[in-house]
Amino acid sequence: xxxxxxxxNSDAKVNKATTHPKDRLLRQDRLPHIWxxxxxxxxxxxxxxxxxxxxxxxxxxxxxxSGIGCTGRVAGYVKLDSFHTTHGRAIPFAxxxxxxxxxxxxxxxxxxxxxxxxxxNHLIHAARRNMDITVICVNNFIYGMTGGQLAPTTPHxxxxxxxxxxxxxxxxxxxxxxxxxxxxxxxxxxxxxxxxLKRAMIEAIMKPGxxxxxxxxxxxxxxxxxxxxxxxxxxxxxxxxxxxxxHNANTADVDIGFQNKxxxxxxxxxxxxxxxxxxxxxxx
Amino acid sequence: MSKAPGAVxxxxxxxxxxxxxxxxxxxxxxxxxxxxxxxxxxxVAERMSKRxxxxxxxxxxxxxxxASMCAILGGSWGGRKSMTSTxxxxxxxxxxxxxLGIMTETPCVVVNVQRGGPSTGLPTLVxxxxxxxxxxxxxxxxxxxxxxxxxxxxxxxxxxxxxxxxETYRLPVLLMTDEVVGHMTEKVVIPATSKIKQxxxxxxxxxxxxxxxxxHDKDLVPPMAEIGKGYNVHITGLTHDERGxxxxxxxxxxxxxxxxxxxxxxxxxxxxxxxEINTDDAxxxxxxxxxxxxxxxxxxxxxxxxxxxxxxxxxxxxxxFPEWRIRELAAQVKGFVVPEINMGQVVLEVERIVAxxxxxxxxxxxxxxxxxxxxxxxxxxxxIK
Amino acid sequence: MRFxxxxxxxxxxxxxKGRIFIIVERCKGCSFCVEYCPRGVLQISDQFNKKxxxxxxxxxxxxxxxxxxxxxxxxxxxIYSDRIEEEAVSTSTGADTKQESIAGKEAEGE
Numbered sequence: 001x002x003x004x005x006x007x008x009n010s011d012a013k014v015n016k017a018t019t020h021p022k023d024r025l026l027r028q029d030r031l032p033h034i035w036x037x038x039x040x041x042x043x044x045x046x047x048x049x050x051x052x053x054x055x056x057x058x059x060x061x062x063x064x065x066s067g068i069g070c071t072g073r074v075a076g077y078v079k080l081d082s083f084h085t086t087h088g089r090a091i092p093f094a095x096x097x098x099x100x101x102x103x104x105x106x107x108x109x110x111x112x113x114x115x116x117x118x119x120x121n122h123l124i125h126a127a128r129r130n131m132d133i134t135v136i137c138v139n140n141f142i143y144g145m146t147g148g149q150l151a152p153t154t155p156h157x158x159x160x161x162x163x164x165x166x167x168x169x170x171x172x173x174x175x176x177x178x179x180x181x182x183x184x185x186x187x188x189x190x191x192x193x194x195x196x197l198k199r200a201m202i203e204a205i206m207k208p209g210x211x212x213x214x215x216x217x218x219x220x221x222x223x224x225x226x227x228x229x230x231x232x233x234x235x236x237x238x239x240x241x242x243x244x245x246x247h248n249a250n251t252a253d254v255d256i257g258f259q260n261k262x263x264x265x266x267x268x269x270x271x272x273x274x275x276x277x278x279x280x281x282x283x284x
Numbered sequence: 285m286s287k288a289p290g291a292v293x294x295x296x297x298x299x300x301x302x303x304x305x306x307x308x309x310x311x312x313x314x315x316x317x318x319x320x321x322x323x324x325x326x327x328v329a330e331r332m333s334k335r336x337x338x339x340x341x342x343x344x345x346x347x348x349x350x351a352s353m354c355a356i357l358g359g360s361w362g363g364r365k366s367m368t369s370t371x372x373x374x375x376x377x378x379x380x381x382x383x384l385g386i387m388t389e390t391p392c393v394v395v396n397v398q399r400g401g402p403s404t405g406l407p408t409l410v411x412x413x414x415x416x417x418x419x420x421x422x423x424x425x426x427x428x429x430x431x432x433x434x435x436x437x438x439x440x441x442x443x444x445x446x447x448x449x450x451e452t453y454r455l456p457v458l459l460m461t462d463e464v465v466g467h468m469t470e471k472v473v474i475p476a477t478s479k480i481k482q483x484x485x486x487x488x489x490x491x492x493x494x495x496x497x498x499x500h501d502k503d504l505v506p507p508m509a510e511i512g513k514g515y516n517v518h519i520t521g522l523t524h525d526e527r528g529x530x531x532x533x534x535x536x537x538x539x540x541x542x543x544x545x546x547x548x549x550x551x552x553x554x555x556x557x558x559x560e561i562n563t564d565d566a567x568x569x570x571x572x573x574x575x576x577x578x579x580x581x582x583x584x585x586x587x588x589x590x591x592x593x594x595x596x597x598x599x600x601x602x603x604x605f606p607e608w609r610i611r612e613l614a615a616q617v618k619g620f621v622v623p624e625i626n627m628g629q630v631v632l633e634v635e636r637i638v639a640x641x642x643x644x645x646x647x648x649x650x651x652x653x654x655x656x657x658x659x660x661x662x663x664x665x666x667x668i669k
Numbered sequence: 670m671r672f673x674x675x676x677x678x679x680x681x682x683x684x685x686k687g688r689i690f691i692i693v694e695r696c697k698g699c700s701f702c703v704e705y706c707p708r709g710v711l712q713i714s715d716q717f718n719k720k721x722x723x724x725x726x727x728x729x730x731x732x733x734x735x736x737x738x739x740x741x742x743x744x745x746x747x748i749y750s751d752r753i754e755e756e757a758v759s760t761s762t763g764a765d766t767k768q769e770s771i772a773g774k775e776a777e778g779e
Contacts (some may be wrong), residue, residue, distance in 0.1 A: 027516075027518070027529070029529075030529060059514075059516075060512050060513060060514050061512065063511060063512075065358070075518065075520070076518060076520065076529060076530055079516050080516060081511040081512065081515070081516060081517045081518075082516070082517070082518050082519075083358070083361065083517075083518075083519050083520075084518070084519065084520035084521065084522065084530070085354065085357075085384060085521065086354070086380055086381055086384050086521055089350065089351070089354040089381060089384075091351075092318075092346060092350070092351035092352075092354035092355045092358070093354040093355065093357055093358035094358060095318075095344070095346075095351075095355050095358060096316065096318060096354065096355035096356055096357065096358025096359035096360075096361075096362060096366065097358035097359065097361055097362045097511075098358075098362070099316065099342045099344060099355075099359060099362070100315075100316050100342065100358070100359040100360075100362030100363055100364040100366070101362035101363055101511065101512065103512070104362075104511070104512050121347050121348065121351070122347065122351055125346075125347040125351070275344075276342075279342065282337070
C-alpha cells in the first residue's frame with residue numbers, strides 16, 4: 001500500500017533510480033544492508049568504496065577481512081574478495097592472507113569490540129610486527145550487534161546494558177595503543193568527515209606497513225539511545241561541533257571522554273621496514 | 285655458494301617425528317606455517333622456521349594458538365598450503381577456528397603432538413587423550429579427518445596424506461601424533477620428488493559470473509575459487525547459502541550444514557586407512573593407534589605364541605572411524621581389546637558400534653608412559669576367558 | 670552565492686550543476702543528506718517507501734552543485750548526484766539569480 005504522495009513544496013522533486021554509482025563495488029543483491037537508520041557504518045563503507053575507486057588498482061587487488069559485530073558485516077557487502085571470520089580474529093586471518101599473497105592489499109574492517117577487546121592481542125602484535133595491512137576500526141563506543149554492552153572503548157561514565165549505572169572503567173586510547181606498538185600510520189576521523197576519511201583510507205591502504213584508521217561513528221539504536229544523546233544524526237552534529245583537527249597530535253593526548261572534545265587528524269605517518277621486508281632480507 | 289636444499293630431502297635420515305612431520309609438510313608443498321611453541325610440538329615449528337625460507341615460504345610465530353589457527357586459514361585462502369602444530373592446551377584454544385575452517389571449508393593441516401592432560405598436565409610425556417576432542421572439540425555438528433602415525437616415517441608419510449585429504453575434502457585435517465612418536469628418533473626414508481604426489485587444490489573451472497562458492501560436485505565437495513582473480517570470494521562462519529552469503533535461517537541450515545558431515549561420512553571408505561595383521565582367523569582383535577600400536581603388536585605376537593588367536597587392527601585414520609569394518613569383525617570375534625593412553629576414548633566408539641554384540645575391553649593408561657605388553661595381554665585374556 | 674566583494678574573473682567560472690537521484694527502497698530516512706547538503710537542496714518528504722521510511726526530496730534542485738556530499742555521506746547508498754554537463758548556473762553579483770538552462774527543464778526521470 002503506498003500513500004498518495006503529498007508534496008509540501010510544488011517544486012519538490014524525486015528522481016528515482018534503481019542503481020547507485022557505487023554499486024559495482026557492492027554486493028547489490030544484499031542491499032539494503034542490516035545497519036540501523038543513522039548508523040555510521042554505512043558511511044564508513046561509502047568512504048571506503050570511494051577510496052578503492054580512487055586508488056589506481058583493479059578491485060581484484062583488494063581483500064577485506066572483518067570480524068564479528070555490526071562492523072563485521074562489512075565484508076558481506078563489499079564486492080571484493082571478502083572474509084567474515086570469527087570474533088576478534090580478523091587480524092591474524094588477514095596476516096595469513098597477506099603473507100601468502102603479498103600483492104593484494106589486505107584491509108581489516110572491523111569494530112572497536114572486535115579489534116580492541118577480544119582481538120586486542122592480535123592488534124598489538126600486528127602493529128609491533130609492522131605487518132603490511134590496513135585496519136579500519138569503526139569505533140561506536142559499544143557492542144552493537146549483541147544489544148549495547150560495554151566495550152573497552154566506551155567512555156568513562158557512559159551507560160550501556162552492562163554498565164547501567166555508568167561505565168566505571170576508562171577506555172583505550174586506540175591511536176596511542178597502536179602507535180606505541182609501532183604502527184606506521186595512525187589517523188582518527190569520524191563518519192562525518194567523509195572526504196578526509198576517504199583520503200586517510202587511501203593513504204593508509206597505499207602505505208607499506210601497519211596502518212590504522214579509527215573512525216568514530218554514531219550508534220543510534222544503542223549508544224545514543226542509552227545515553228539519551230538523540231539519534232545518530234545528533235551524534236553527527238556532536239562530532240561537527242566538538243571535533244578538533246590536530247594533525248601530528250601526541251597520541252597520548254587524544255583520549256576520548258564522555259561527550260567531550262574529540263581530537264581527530266593524522267597522528268602518525270612514519271617510515272619503517274615491514275614484516276616481509278625484514279623477513280625476506282634476513283639478518284646479515 | 286651452496287644451493288639451498290629444496291622441499292624434498294630425498295635420502296635416508298635419522299630424525300624425530302616432529303621434524304619428519306615438518307619435512308612431510310614441505311614435501312607435500314606446504315609453504316606457510318604459523319605456530320606457537322608448545323612442548324612437545326615445538327620442534328615442528330623450529331624445523332619449519334629453518335626450512336621455509338629454502339622453499340620460498342613464510343614462517344611466522346604468532347602470538348598465540350588462536351592466532352596461529354586463524355593465520356593458516358588466511359594463508360590457505362591466500363593460495364598456499366598451510367600448517368600449524370600444537371599440543372593439548374593449544375589444541376583447546378584452536379577449536380573455535382577449526383570450526384571456522386570446517387564451516388568455510390578451508391584446507392589446512394593441524395598437527396597435535398599429544399601430551400598428558402588435562403590442563404597443563406604432563407608437558408613432556410606421552411598421552412593419547414585428545415582423540416575425542418579431535419572429533420568433538422569444536423562447537424556445532426561436523427565431521428573431521430584425523431590421522432594417527434606411529435613412527436617418524438609415518439609422520440612424514442601421513443602428513444603428506446593429510447594435505448592430500450585436506451585439499452580433496454576442503455577442511456582442516458588433524459595429524460594426531462603423540463610425544464613419544466614426536467620425540468623418538470628413527471630412520472626416515474624420504475623418496476625422490478617424482479615419487480611424491482603433491483595434492484592439487486580443487487579449483488573451479490567456472491568463470492566468476494557463473495561460479496557459486498558452495499555449489500558442490502558429486503562427492504559433495506565444492507570447488508574453490510582463487511582470490512585476486514575477480515571471483516569476489518565471500519566466506520563467512522555464519523550459516524551461508526550457495527553464494528557464500530550469510531543466510532541465518534533454518535531451511536538454509538538444513539540444506540548446507542548436513543553436507544559438511546555427509547562429505548566425510550559418504551566418502552569415509554575412501555578416506556579411511558587401517559592396517560590389519562592376522563585378523564582372518566582372529567577370535568580377539570586388538571584395535572589400536574599411534575605409539576600404543578607398537579606395543580600392542582608385540583603383545584599380539586606374544587599372545588599368539590601362547591596360542592590365542594589374536595588379530596591386530598591399527599588405525600592410521602582414526603576419524604572417520606571405520607565402522608563398517610568393526611561391524612564385520614564384530615560378527616566374527618569374541619571381543620575387541622582397545623589399549624590407549626587415556627581413560628577410554630576410542631574404545632567408546634568401538635562399544636557404540638558393536639552395540640553389545642561382542643565384548644569390548646579397554647586397556648587404559650592415564651598418561652605419562654607407554655603400555656607394557658603384559659597389560660595388553662591381560663586385556664586379551666580377559667576377552668577369551 | 671553571496672560574495673563580500675565581486676571576484677574580478679567571476680564571469681569566467683560557472684558553478685557545476687547536478688541532479689539528485691534517490692534509490693527510494695534503500696533509504697532509511699536518516700536525513701544525513703538533508704542535514705549536510707551545503708546548498709539546502711533536500712528535505713525529508715511525506716512520501717515513504719515499502720519499509721515505511723520517509724525518503725528525501727529535492728526542493729531546490731537548481732541549487733545542486735554536484736558536490737556529491739550526499740552521495741558520500743549516505744549510509745545506505747541511496748542517493749547520488751549526477752553532473753549536468755551543458756547547464757551551468759552562472760552567478761552574477763551577490764543575489765541568488767538563476768538562469769534558465771539552455772535545454773529547458775529535464776523530463777522527470779524514473
